[in-house]
Amino acid sequence: MTVRVSFAKRLVSIASALLIILATGHAFAKDGVPAKKLFGGKALPADMPAQAYGFYSKGCLSGGMAIATDGPYWQAMRLSRNRRWGHPQLINTIEKLARQSAQYDGWPGLLVGDISQPRGGPMLTGHASHQIGLDADIWLTPMPNRRFTYAERESTSAISVLKAKSVVTDPNIWTQAHGRLIMRAVSYPEVQRVLVHPGIKKKLCETWKGDRSKLNKVRPYYGHHYHMHVRLRCPKGSGNCRTQNAVPADSGCGAALDWWFDVALKPKKPSKKSKKTSKPKKKRQIMLGDLPSACAVVLKSADPVSEEAVTFRSATTARTAFAPLKPVNSPFSMPALVPIPKPRPFLQ
Numbered sequence: 611m612t613v614r615v616s617f618a619k620r621l622v623s624i625a626s627a628l629l630i631i632l633a634t635g636h637a638f639a640k641d642g643v644p645a646k647k648l649f650g651g652k653a654l655p656a657d658m659p660a661q662a663y664g665f666y667s668k669g670c671l672s673g674g675m676a677i678a679t680d681g682p683y684w685q686a687m688r689l690s691r692n693r694r695w696g697h698p699q700l701i702n703t704i705e706k707l708a709r710q711s712a713q714y715d716g717w718p719g720l721l722v723g724d725i726s727q728p729r730g731g732p733m734l735t736g737h738a739s740h741q742i743g744l745d746a747d748i749w750l751t752p753m754p755n756r757r758f759t760y761a762e763r764e765s766t767s768a769i770s771v772l773k774a775k776s777v778v779t780d781p782n783i784w785t786q787a788h789g790r791l792i793m794r795a796v797s798y799p800e801v802q803r804v805l806v807h808p809g810i811k812k813k814l815c816e817t818w819k820g821d822r823s824k825l826n827k828v829r830p831y832y833g834h835h836y837h838m839h840v841r842l843r844c845p846k847g848s849g850n851c852r853t854q855n856a857v858p859a860d861s862g863c864g865a866a867l868d869w870w871f872d873v874a875l876k877p878k879k880p881s882k883k884s885k886k887t888s889k890p891k892k893k894r895q896i897m898l899g900d901l902p903s904a905c906a907v908v909l910k911s912a913d914p915v916s917e918e919a920v921t922f923r924s925a926t927t928a929r930t931a932f933a934p935l936k937p938v939n940s941p942f943s944m945p946a947l948v949p950i951p952k953p954r955p956f957l958q
């Protein structure tokens with residue numbers, strides 16, 4: 611009998627020890643959740659004044675605003691990703707670019723790609739940057755003359771402006787309007803830089819007849835021949851936002867651009883090292899503790915009353931002012947335009 615009791619006692623103590631191990635293990639696992647999972651799980655922004663915290667590739671966003679899925683001169687793509695969120699200044703800039711490029715540049719409207727998650731932060735898929743609500747991908751494919759369905763916004767692909775398997779623009783795809791769209795984006799003082807493929811930069815260097823003083827803000831980079839990446843400076847009121855180095859004053863059309871074609875984009879000769887011996891480096895995950903401390907507050911902060919309350923739509927004036935342009939002979943009716951939601955502190 612006594613043997614049985616002590617055995618039962620033992621079982622209990624083993625079970626409780628196991629529980630403790632499980633519990634502590636669980637706590638450890640929770641601490642170990644990568645920041646992308648924490649931020650990727652948020653459906654709505656932090657209901658706080660608009661601020662960008664940290665750097666484009668390591669930070670977060672409070673007071674985010676969504677761009678509406680449809681505007682007079684834009685359509686947001688890949689809606690399931692819920693990356694239509696940005697600092698209100700960026701959302702304003704996208705709306706302005708959409709409207710002005712339609713009015714002046716012959717660009718019928720923007721297809722808006724990824725901006726940021728509702729509270730910014732690292733993402734579960736793609737993008738090292740886009741974390742503080744100041745980066746936006748704008749497709750280099752003009753908006754069609756109709757409204758895409760939700761399913762089409764998931765499946766439609768952007769069109770590369772480069773010739774197939776080449777590093778130069780395709781004359782059958784590239785138009786002067788593409789150039790005007792990019793140059794309009796860099797003309798805005800709040801835009802710090804726009805990333806495009808070196809082939810696009812080269813085309814602009816060779817053909818841009820307008821003001822060339824902002825060509826330096828068009829920055830060559832890998833990829834970016836399906837879309838351009840628009841990056842804003844740290845906005846006023848974002849004291850914890852880290853500015854990126856200024857772009858060089860030089861147009862960047864000379865030796866710096868040649869390097870891309872002579873070195874960076876040259877097909878690589880197969881290296882003597884066997885692939886088996888060189889292990890791919892595993893990148894360390896960004897954890898919450900790696901981000902500015904304010905990001906923990908941003909994560910915990912309450913949601914706004916509704917998504918609608920923090921979604922930007924064009925003011926009705928924009929609709930009347932640009933009505934004669936008739937950008938869409940859409941089989942779909944235009945979405946109802948509602949007044950801009952109550953301004954957040956940034957906009958006042």
Ligand SMILES: [Zn+2]
Nearest residue numbers: 745746747839
């Ligand atoms: Zn981007």
